[in-house]
Structure formats: C-alpha cells, structure tokens
Amino acid sequence: MIRILIVDDHLIIREGVAAILENEEDMALIGEAADGMEAVEQFRALRPDVILMDIQMPGLNGLQAIATIMAEAPAAKILVLTTYPGDNQASRALAAGASGYMLKSSLRKDMLEAIRKVAGGATYVDPDVAQDLASHIADRPLGDREIAVLSLVARGQSNKEVAGGLGISEETVKAHLKSAFAKLKVADRTHAVTQAIKRGMIEI
Structure with missing residues (x-):
C-alpha cells in the first residue's frame, strides 16, 4: 500500500486527487496539507510513502518545504504537482530533492503512473518539462x-x-x-x- 500525503492550497485540487485515488487498491490518501509548514508537520506525524507537493503556496512554499523535509529525511519521496511547466522551476525542485515533477493538467492521465514510479524509487518528470530541461541543460543560469x-x-x-x-x-x-x-x-x-x-x- 502506497501511503500518500497531498499538499496544495486549493481545496479543489486536494479533492480531485482524493477522487482519483479512491478506487486504487494499492494507494491510500492518509493526509492533506494546505501550505508548506503544514506539509512539514504532517510529514513528521504521518511519514507518508509519497508526498504530492504544490510549489506556489502562501507562507512556506513548496520548494522550501521540500528542502526542509529532505534535510530531515533524505529518503523521502516527493512528487511535485504544479501548473508551472518552466524548466527552471523543475530544476530547482529536483535539486531540492524532489523525485518527480508533473503538471496538474496531466493529473487524470499520468498521476497514478507517476506515484507508482516515485514510490518504487524511480524519477518521474513530465515529458514536455523533460524536453525543456534537456534543451536548456547547457544554458548559464541567471544570477x-x-x-x-x-x-x-x-x-x-x-x-x-x-x-x-x-x-x-x-x-x-x-x-x-x-x-x-x-x-x-x-x-x-x-x-x-x-x-x-x-x-x-x-x-x-
């Protein structure tokens, strides 16, 4: 059983994820959080197998929450869910320790596969984002x-x-x-x- 924590400041996204997971025999939604600080607290209390993490949230944002969680538990598995396809955002999330990066527009189509991959120790990156990452890999970053x-x-x-x-x-x-x-x-x-x-x- 893959135990999942969903972190997003939009209730409709959390409800959508819950609905998708509802009929999956190998997955269970064990907790929800609406911001980065709550995500860290829920992680400490629940120790989920996979965290679905939004990036843009009030207070402690997703990147900060990822860094905090990975500092405490380097083996934690975090799959970013975001509306932002930018390669720079993806690079920062993966550098912070995320195991995956997927777009909310692909939730219904790709989320279950992404969760299973990340839970199994693999990395999942949205194909379009992966293409952007590859095309900009040699670029010098902005200061x-x-x-x-x-x-x-x-x-x-x-x-x-x-x-x-x-x-x-x-x-x-x-x-x-x-x-x-x-x-x-x-x-x-x-x-x-x-x-x-x-x-x-x-x-x-």
Missing part, C-alpha cells in the same frame, strides 16, 4: 541580480526606477539586462521577461 532586475522590469519599471529600487546605477541595470539577454538568447526587455516567466525564473 540573483539579473533575476531581481528582470522581476522589476516585468512590473513595468523603467531602468531608472529599477536602479532606484535596487540601489544601483542605471548603467549597472543596463549591464545586468545585457547579460540576461545573452543568457536567455533574446534581444529586448519584452522577450527577456516573457522567457524568464515561461521558464519559471521570475514571477509576476
């Missing part, structure tokens, strides 16, 4: 300052406003943007922001 600059640009701020917000010069902002353009293989601010959001590097 913290480049991400900070792009995040402010995504909110519609000018170079001058970004400079004031970060306490740096406009020339430094331009240098960070130029570096980000090169890493993202784009030529302007709009495409840089679009690509960074798509790949899960920044949020708006």
